[in-house]
Amino acid sequence: DVKVTQSSRYLVKRTGEKVFLECVQDMDHENMFWYRQDPGLGLRLIYFSYDVKMKEKGDIPEGYSVSREKKERFSLILESASTNQTSMYLCASSPGVSGTDEQFFGPGTRLTVL
Amino acid sequence: AQSVTQLGSHVSVSEGALVLLRCNYSSSVPPYLFWYVQYPNQGLQLLLKYTTGATLVKGINGFEAEFKKSETSFHLTKPSAHMSDAAEYFCAVSEGNAGNMLTFGGGTRLMVKP
Numbered sequence: 001d002v003k004v005t006q007s008s009r010y011l012v013k014r015t016g017e018k019v020f021l022e023c024v025q026d027m028d029h030e031n032m033f034w035y036r037q038d039p040g041l042g043l044r045l046i047y048f049s050y051d052v053k054m055k056e057k058g059d060i061p062e063g064y065s066v067s068r069e070k071k072e073r074f075s076l077i078l079e080s081a082s083t084n085q086t087s088m089y090l091c092a093s094s095p096g097v098s099g100t101d102e103q104f105f106g107p108g109t110r111l112t113v114l
Numbered sequence: 115a116q117s118v119t120q121l122g123s124h125v126s127v128s129e130g131a132l133v134l135l136r137c138n139y140s141s142s143v144p145p146y147l148f149w150y151v152q153y154p155n156q157g158l159q160l161l162l163k164y165t166t167g168a169t170l171v172k173g174i175n176g177f178e179a180e181f182k183k184s185e186t187s188f189h190l191t192k193p194s195a196h197m198s199d200a201a202e203y204f205c206a207v208s209e210g211n212a213g214n215m216l217t218f219g220g221g222t223r224l225m226v227k228p
Contacts, residue, residue, distance in 0.1 A: 004157070014127070031214055033215075040123055040220050040221070041220055042120075042204055042218040043204065043206075043218040044218075045215065045216075045217075048215065090157060090158070092158075094159075094214045098210075098214075099146065099164040099208060099210030100146045100163065100210060100212050100214075102148075102160045102163065102209070103160075103214070105157030105158040106157050107155070107156055107157045108156075108157055
Protein backbone atom coordinates (compact mmCIF):
# COMPACT_ATOMS: atom_id res chain seq x y z
CA ASP A 1 0.00 0.00 0.00
CA VAL A 2 1.08 3.53 -0.72
CA LYS A 3 1.86 5.38 2.42
CA VAL A 4 2.07 9.14 2.76
CA THR A 5 3.11 10.35 6.18
CA GLN A 6 3.15 13.83 7.64
CA SER A 7 5.44 14.84 10.46
CA SER A 8 2.78 16.14 12.85
CA ARG A 9 -0.96 15.70 13.28
CA TYR A 10 -1.37 18.85 15.34
CA LEU A 11 0.87 21.89 15.54
CA VAL A 12 0.54 25.16 17.45
CA LYS A 13 2.80 28.06 16.51
CA ARG A 14 3.01 31.77 17.23
CA THR A 15 2.65 34.59 14.74
CA GLY A 16 5.95 35.30 13.03
CA GLU A 17 7.48 31.88 13.64
CA LYS A 18 9.00 29.89 10.79
CA VAL A 19 7.09 26.65 10.36
CA PHE A 20 8.14 23.47 8.58
CA LEU A 21 5.64 20.80 7.57
CA GLU A 22 7.20 17.59 6.34
CA CYS A 23 5.73 14.94 4.05
CA VAL A 24 7.23 11.60 3.07
CA GLN A 25 5.93 9.03 0.57
CA ASP A 26 7.25 5.50 0.19
CA MET A 27 6.14 4.52 -3.33
CA ASP A 28 8.67 6.29 -5.51
CA HIS A 29 6.04 8.71 -6.83
CA GLU A 30 7.12 11.51 -9.14
CA ASN A 31 4.48 14.06 -8.16
CA MET A 32 3.89 15.55 -4.73
CA PHE A 33 1.38 18.18 -3.66
CA TRP A 34 0.54 20.46 -0.74
CA TYR A 35 -3.05 21.55 -0.14
CA ARG A 36 -4.81 23.49 2.54
CA GLN A 37 -8.31 22.51 3.54
CA ASP A 38 -10.79 25.03 4.93
CA PRO A 39 -14.51 24.52 5.64
CA GLY A 40 -16.64 25.24 2.59
CA LEU A 41 -13.63 25.85 0.36
CA GLY A 42 -12.58 22.26 -0.17
CA LEU A 43 -8.91 21.67 -0.92
CA ARG A 44 -6.84 24.39 -2.52
CA LEU A 45 -3.47 23.68 -4.08
CA ILE A 46 -0.55 25.58 -2.59
CA TYR A 47 2.41 24.07 -4.47
CA PHE A 48 3.25 20.93 -6.32
CA SER A 49 6.43 19.23 -7.47
CA TYR A 50 6.85 16.87 -10.41
CA ASP A 51 10.52 16.07 -9.83
CA VAL A 52 13.31 16.57 -7.35
CA LYS A 53 14.19 20.25 -6.99
CA MET A 54 11.28 21.19 -9.28
CA LYS A 55 8.27 23.10 -8.02
CA GLU A 56 5.27 24.89 -9.43
CA LYS A 57 2.92 27.36 -7.79
CA GLY A 58 -0.64 26.30 -7.23
CA ASP A 59 -3.66 28.49 -6.66
CA ILE A 60 -2.65 30.02 -3.30
CA PRO A 61 1.17 30.11 -2.98
CA GLU A 62 1.43 33.47 -1.20
CA GLY A 63 3.10 33.18 2.18
CA TYR A 64 4.41 29.67 1.50
CA SER A 65 7.48 28.08 -0.01
CA VAL A 66 8.45 24.45 -0.60
CA SER A 67 11.51 22.27 -0.84
CA ARG A 68 12.07 18.92 -2.51
CA GLU A 69 15.67 17.79 -2.11
CA LYS A 70 14.86 14.08 -2.25
CA LYS A 71 12.22 12.30 -4.28
CA GLU A 72 10.36 10.92 -1.28
CA ARG A 73 10.22 14.12 0.77
CA PHE A 74 8.32 17.36 0.16
CA SER A 75 8.42 20.15 2.72
CA LEU A 76 6.08 23.10 3.10
CA ILE A 77 7.56 26.19 4.73
CA LEU A 78 5.75 29.12 6.27
CA GLU A 79 8.46 31.78 6.45
CA SER A 80 6.56 33.94 8.94
CA ALA A 81 3.37 32.33 10.17
CA SER A 82 0.22 34.44 10.37
CA THR A 83 -3.16 33.74 11.95
CA ASN A 84 -4.82 33.43 8.53
CA GLN A 85 -2.63 30.39 7.89
CA THR A 86 -4.45 28.47 10.60
CA SER A 87 -5.80 25.51 8.64
CA MET A 88 -5.58 21.81 7.87
CA TYR A 89 -2.66 21.00 5.56
CA LEU A 90 -2.75 17.89 3.41
CA CYS A 91 0.10 16.37 1.47
CA ALA A 92 -0.48 14.05 -1.49
CA SER A 93 1.55 12.11 -4.03
CA SER A 94 0.83 10.49 -7.38
CA PRO A 95 2.85 8.28 -9.74
CA GLY A 96 3.18 10.90 -12.48
CA VAL A 97 2.65 8.31 -15.20
CA SER A 98 -0.71 9.56 -16.45
CA GLY A 99 -2.98 12.52 -16.10
CA THR A 100 -5.61 10.16 -14.74
CA ASP A 101 -3.48 9.01 -11.81
CA GLU A 102 -5.04 8.87 -8.39
CA GLN A 103 -3.53 11.09 -5.72
CA PHE A 104 -2.72 9.46 -2.38
CA PHE A 105 -3.14 11.60 0.71
CA GLY A 106 -1.49 11.82 4.09
CA PRO A 107 -3.55 12.17 7.30
CA GLY A 108 -3.11 15.93 7.47
CA THR A 109 -1.55 18.43 9.87
CA ARG A 110 -3.88 20.78 11.72
CA LEU A 111 -1.91 23.97 12.22
CA THR A 112 -3.02 26.66 14.65
CA VAL A 113 -1.23 30.01 14.57
CA LEU A 114 -1.80 32.14 17.67
CA ALA B 115 -9.93 27.18 -16.14
CA GLN B 116 -11.75 24.34 -14.51
CA SER B 117 -14.07 24.51 -11.52
CA VAL B 118 -16.22 22.18 -9.43
CA THR B 119 -19.47 22.94 -7.61
CA GLN B 120 -20.92 20.63 -5.02
CA LEU B 121 -24.51 21.49 -4.26
CA GLY B 122 -25.22 21.22 -0.55
CA SER B 123 -22.45 21.51 2.00
CA HIS B 124 -24.40 19.22 4.35
CA VAL B 125 -26.67 16.32 3.44
CA SER B 126 -28.57 14.23 5.98
CA VAL B 127 -30.17 10.86 5.21
CA SER B 128 -31.64 8.04 7.25
CA GLU B 129 -29.89 4.71 7.44
CA GLY B 130 -31.08 2.58 4.51
CA ALA B 131 -32.11 5.59 2.41
CA LEU B 132 -30.69 6.60 -0.96
CA VAL B 133 -27.60 8.77 -0.91
CA LEU B 134 -27.27 11.41 -3.65
CA LEU B 135 -24.39 13.88 -3.60
CA ARG B 136 -24.29 16.37 -6.43
CA CYS B 137 -21.28 17.55 -8.42
CA ASN B 138 -21.17 19.84 -11.44
CA TYR B 139 -17.99 20.85 -13.19
CA SER B 140 -16.71 23.17 -15.85
CA SER B 141 -13.77 22.28 -18.00
CA SER B 142 -12.42 23.43 -21.35
CA VAL B 143 -11.39 19.91 -22.31
CA PRO B 144 -12.93 16.48 -21.73
CA PRO B 145 -12.40 16.04 -18.02
CA TYR B 146 -11.30 13.27 -15.77
CA LEU B 147 -13.52 13.17 -12.69
CA PHE B 148 -12.93 11.85 -9.19
CA TRP B 149 -14.80 11.34 -5.93
CA TYR B 150 -12.81 11.20 -2.72
CA VAL B 151 -14.02 10.49 0.82
CA GLN B 152 -12.56 11.82 4.06
CA TYR B 153 -13.43 10.07 7.30
CA PRO B 154 -12.96 12.00 10.54
CA ASN B 155 -9.33 12.74 11.35
CA GLN B 156 -8.06 11.08 8.21
CA GLY B 157 -6.75 12.06 4.81
CA LEU B 158 -8.71 11.62 1.60
CA GLN B 159 -9.09 8.28 -0.15
CA LEU B 160 -10.34 7.59 -3.63
CA LEU B 161 -13.91 6.32 -4.00
CA LEU B 162 -14.04 6.16 -7.79
CA LYS B 163 -12.93 7.93 -10.94
CA TYR B 164 -14.08 8.44 -14.51
CA THR B 165 -11.52 8.65 -17.28
CA THR B 166 -12.98 7.31 -20.53
CA GLY B 167 -15.43 4.62 -21.64
CA ALA B 168 -18.48 3.58 -19.63
CA THR B 169 -20.13 6.60 -18.08
CA LEU B 170 -21.44 4.72 -15.05
CA VAL B 171 -18.54 4.11 -12.71
CA LYS B 172 -18.62 1.82 -9.71
CA GLY B 173 -16.44 2.44 -6.71
CA ILE B 174 -15.74 1.09 -3.28
CA ASN B 175 -18.29 0.62 -0.50
CA GLY B 176 -21.24 0.37 -2.91
CA PHE B 177 -20.93 3.88 -4.34
CA GLU B 178 -21.30 4.72 -8.00
CA ALA B 179 -21.35 7.84 -10.13
CA GLU B 180 -22.53 8.67 -13.62
CA PHE B 181 -20.76 11.05 -15.99
CA LYS B 182 -23.31 13.12 -17.93
CA LYS B 183 -21.53 15.31 -20.43
CA SER B 184 -24.65 17.20 -21.52
CA GLU B 185 -25.36 18.18 -17.91
CA THR B 186 -21.67 18.61 -16.93
CA SER B 187 -22.44 16.50 -13.89
CA PHE B 188 -20.89 13.61 -11.98
CA HIS B 189 -23.30 12.87 -9.14
CA LEU B 190 -22.45 10.24 -6.53
CA THR B 191 -25.08 7.73 -5.39
CA LYS B 192 -25.49 4.78 -3.08
CA PRO B 193 -28.77 2.86 -2.90
CA SER B 194 -28.78 2.31 0.85
CA ALA B 195 -26.88 4.45 3.36
CA HIS B 196 -24.98 2.88 6.23
CA MET B 197 -23.88 4.59 9.42
CA SER B 198 -20.27 4.06 8.37
CA ASP B 199 -20.85 6.27 5.30
CA ALA B 200 -20.88 9.39 7.48
CA ALA B 201 -17.93 11.41 6.19
CA GLU B 202 -17.04 14.35 3.97
CA TYR B 203 -17.09 13.78 0.23
CA PHE B 204 -15.14 15.73 -2.37
CA CYS B 205 -15.61 15.86 -6.11
CA ALA B 206 -12.56 16.77 -8.18
CA VAL B 207 -11.72 17.36 -11.84
CA SER B 208 -8.50 16.98 -13.77
CA GLU B 209 -7.78 18.07 -17.33
CA GLY B 210 -5.29 15.25 -17.66
CA ASN B 211 -2.21 17.42 -17.70
CA ALA B 212 1.15 15.85 -16.98
CA GLY B 213 1.20 17.38 -13.54
CA ASN B 214 -2.00 15.53 -12.67
CA MET B 215 -3.39 18.57 -10.89
CA LEU B 216 -6.85 18.30 -9.40
CA THR B 217 -9.40 21.03 -8.76
CA PHE B 218 -11.68 20.20 -5.84
CA GLY B 219 -15.20 21.18 -4.97
CA GLY B 220 -16.09 22.61 -1.57
CA GLY B 221 -17.08 19.25 -0.13
CA THR B 222 -20.33 17.75 1.16
CA ARG B 223 -20.64 16.43 4.68
CA LEU B 224 -22.91 13.39 4.76
CA MET B 225 -24.72 12.63 8.01
CA VAL B 226 -26.55 9.33 8.46
CA LYS B 227 -29.34 9.12 11.03
CA PRO B 228 -30.21 5.84 12.70
